[in-house]
Amino acid sequence: MSNSPAVEITQLVKRYGGRAVVDGLDLVAARGQVTAVLGPNGAGKTTTIECCEGLRRPDDGRVRVLGLDPLQQAAALRPRVGVMLQDGGLPTGVRAIEMLRHISSMYARPREVSELSERLGIDSFATTSVRRLSGGQRQRLALAAALVGRPEVVFLDEPSAGMDPQSRNAVWELVRELRTEGVGVVLTTHLMDEAEDLADHVVIVDHGAVIARGSVADLVAAGDDRTLRFRTEPGLDAVDLAGVLTAAGPADGSLAAVHETTPGEYLVTGAVDPRVLAALTAWCAARDLLASRISVGRRTLEDVFLDLTGRNLR
Amino acid sequence: MTAAPPGLAAPAWRRVLSQATFETRLILRNGEQLLVTLILPVLLLIALAQPDLLELDTGGARRIDFVTPGILALAVMSTAFTSQAITTSFDRRNGVLRLLATTPLGRGGLLAGKVCAVLAVEAVQVVVLGGVALALGWEPPIAGLVPALVAIGLGTAAFTSLALLLAGTLRAEAVLAVANLLLVLLTVAGGAVVPATMLPGPLATLAPLLPSGALGDALRGALLDSGLPVGSALVLLAWTIALALGAGKLFRWS
Numbered sequence: 001m002s003n004s005p006a007v008e009i010t011q012l013v014k015r016y017g018g019r020a021v022v023d024g025l026d027l028v029a030a031r032g033q034v035t036a037v038l039g040p041n042g043a044g045k046t047t048t049i050e051c052c053e054g055l056r057r058p059d060d061g062r063v064r065v066l067g068l069d070p071l072q073q074a075a076a077l078r079p080r081v082g083v084m085l086q087d088g089g090l091p092t093g094v095r096a097i098e099m100l101r102h103i104s105s106m107y108a109r110p111r112e113v114s115e116l117s118e119r120l121g122i123d124s125f126a127t128t129s130v131r132r133l134s135g136g137q138r139q140r141l142a143l144a145a146a147l148v149g150r151p152e153v154v155f156l157d158e159p160s161a162g163m164d165p166q167s168r169n170a171v172w173e174l175v176r177e178l179r180t181e182g183v184g185v186v187l188t189t190h191l192m193d194e195a196e197d198l199a200d201h202v203v204i205v206d207h208g209a210v211i212a213r214g215s216v217a218d219l220v221a222a223g224d225d226r227t228l229r230f231r232t233e234p235g236l237d238a239v240d241l242a243g244v245l246t247a248a249g250p251a252d253g254s255l256a257a258v259h260e261t262t263p264g265e266y267l268v269t270g271a272v273d274p275r276v277l278a279a280l281t282a283w284c285a286a287r288d289l290l291a292s293r294i295s296v297g298r299r300t301l302e303d304v305f306l307d308l309t310g311r312n313l314r
Numbered sequence: 315m316t317a318a319p320p321g322l323a324a325p326a327w328r329r330v331l332s333q334a335t336f337e338t339r340l341i342l343r344n345g346e347q348l349l350v351t352l353i354l355p356v357l358l359l360i361a362l363a364q365p366d367l368l369e370l371d372t373g374g375a376r377r378i379d380f381v382t383p384g385i386l387a388l389a390v391m392s393t394a395f396t397s398q399a400i401t402t403s404f405d406r407r408n409g410v411l412r413l414l415a416t417t418p419l420g421r422g423g424l425l426a427g428k429v430c431a432v433l434a435v436e437a438v439q440v441v442v443l444g445g446v447a448l449a450l451g452w453e454p455p456i457a458g459l460v461p462a463l464v465a466i467g468l469g470t471a472a473f474t475s476l477a478l479l480l481a482g483t484l485r486a487e488a489v490l491a492v493a494n495l496l497l498v499l500l501t502v503a504g505g506a507v508v509p510a511t512m513l514p515g516p517l518a519t520l521a522p523l524l525p526s527g528a529l530g531d532a533l534r535g536a537l538l539d540s541g542l543p544v545g546s547a548l549v550l551l552a553w554t555i556a557l558a559l560g561a562g563k564l565f566r567w568s
Contacts, residue, residue: 053416055567055568075420078323078417078418078420079418080322083413083416085409087408088408088409088413089409089410089412089414090409091410092408093340093343094336094340098336103417106332107324108323108324149417149418
């Protein structure tokens with residue numbers, strides 16, 4: 001049992017009122033690794049995590065955390081799992097440090113509360129009532145509550161939402177340390193840089209199922225594509241430009257999509273090579289457009305994510 | 315269910331004790347809760363003890379002996395029902411119930427902690443209200459103390475079940491309104507402080523069947539006649555079973 005992965009989910013299905021929010025999801029998260037679960041709002045991330053925490057009963061499929069069933073073997077599992085909920089789960093009428101001490105009293109050998117609160121800067125608001133804490137302070141307190149029991153697996157639902165950069169760095173540092181200690185970390189996030197910086201393993205979820213998985217390097221290197229970004233007037237004919245660039249590019253024609261990501265900012269994805277860049281500047285020159293901030297780079301995790309899940313608002 | 319592995323979680327009794335202390339402290343520190351659970355009953359006790367304030371048919375008993383059991387019934391209702399319904403509903407809205415359910419405390423421990431916290435606050439109420447009543451000349455029969463404790467236990471079970479039923483099904487703001495309103499209604503017209511026999515019309519027949527009326531009658535029976543009225547005890551038991559079943563079935567944790 002000690003060799004079972006931190007989390008093992010097989011064909012998980014969860015329905016709300018007949019609608020499948022999670023629909024055949026498979027996921028394995030290893031111990032000593034950070035697994036980031038990415039996905040648009042409503043993709044089923046939180047529901048999946050809640051099934052792992054024993055807060056929801058799966059309609060179908062199998063969930064194992066440290067080899068144990070989160071519902072049937074809850075009592076054995078709970079002391080070994082740390083949970084940070086998206087909405088915090090903190091009572092409002094207590095002081096921050098009282099809340100942390102209370103959670104720590106549930107464990108036989110908790111972490112030193114003073115050490116943890118110093119690490120996460122809780123000291124500075126220890127005697128403030130939870131009601132008066134800022135969003136970022138609550139997040140740090142909730143994270144401390146998740147870690148105080150020395151868990152072997154932690155589930156962090158959007159851990160750095162609402163945090164200032166300093167707090168976020170402190171949180172990331174702590175997460176890396178957990179990984180070194182062999183803790184399995186499963187986090188959901190909307191922050192691509194958080195996933196790029198922290199995750200050993202990224203799982204992209206949409207419509208209740210996994211649509212891509214792998215290390216960040218695996219995901220961005222897929223197809224050996226590059227990106228070409230530039231800025232000029234808004235409202236260019238992206239279809240025409242894409243045609244011109246595709247014709248100019250490599251013979252296999254694996255180009256090229258052109259997206260106006262924000263008005264006046266353009267992103268070309270595909271097999272960008274020197275001829276494509278020349279064709280772009282020629283196309284602009286013919287229209288008397290001065291393109292600025294032209295840059296060729298690797299795809300980022302965000303590019304991959306948007307390619308996979310679409311650029312439209314939902 | 316497997317047991318918690320030794321050496322990782324604190325022992326079950328310590329988890330429940332910790333939760334009970336935590337909740338008790340929160341209630342006793344909260345101004346609004348103190349107002350409802352202690353200050354209001356004390357003021358009402360002092361007021362009703364005054365001979366001229368309200369015409370009461372005490373059936374031959376001394377006024378303070380007659381009034382105190384009803385005030386104790388009110389105290390049980392304020393803690394087991396109003397205060398518990400409000401805290402639980404806000405804890406539910408804020409995700410506190412879900413978070414605690416993921417710690418070694420678990421859902422069972424959380425419930426046990428809540429019940430112990432209710433009993434602890436009631437102990438404080440009994441000491442304070444009993445003290446004030448004794449100072450006003452209350453002379454409870456020694457033989458009635460055990461039946462009174464049984465009545466308080468039955469009332470606590472019924473009203474805590476009602477609190478959880480409301481807190482687990484309604485929005486927090488709605489619970490806040492309903493829990494306070496019901497407390498006032500049950501106190502005045504539900505047979506808790508003013509006995510059912512003194513209520514007008516159909517209320518006189520209805521009130522003894524309400525948990526408030528049954529609890530008031532049970533406490534008056536215990537502390538005036540040194541015995542637990544079987545009918546009232548059965549009414550409380552029936553309410554407990556019905557409300558606890560309802561809460562168990564309908565309670566939503568989020």
